Amino acid sequence: MMRGIMRIQLRLMRYGAFIGIIGGIATFVGPPHHGLIKAMIGIVIGCMLLGKRLPTALKEMFDANKPIMDETEDYFKS
Numbered sequence: 916m917m918r919g920i921m922r923i924q925l926r927l928m929r930y931g932a933f934i935g936i937i938g939g940i941a942t943f944v945g946p947p948h949h950g951l952i953k954a955m956i957g958i959v960i961g962c963m964l965l966g967k968r969l970p971t972a973l974k975e976m977f978d979a980n981k982p983i984m985d986e987t988e989d990y991f992k993s
Contacts, residue, residue, distance in 0.1 A: 920979045926972050930965055937961035 941957025942950045962969060 920976075923972060923976045923979055927976060930969055930972060933965070934958055934961035937964070 937960055938954040938957035941960065942953045945953055
């Protein structure tokens with residue numbers, strides 16, 4: 916189970932790094948507007964490029980963490 920969680924976390928980290936790189940590149944491209952606005956545009960573009968992969972990875976992460984969350988919830992109920 917932990918191997919699956921680590922695999923999914925690494926994939927999400929790679930997606931996060933990709934989105935960050937695209938956002939960073941977007942801050943240097945284009946007209947001289949506010950840097951945060953251009954970074955957010957880059958983040959949106961990065962999410963669009965990832966398409967269906969990011970929601971699928973987030974769903975897999977939730978499914979992999981479900982047993983851990985259930986154990987924690989049961990522990991605090993008793």
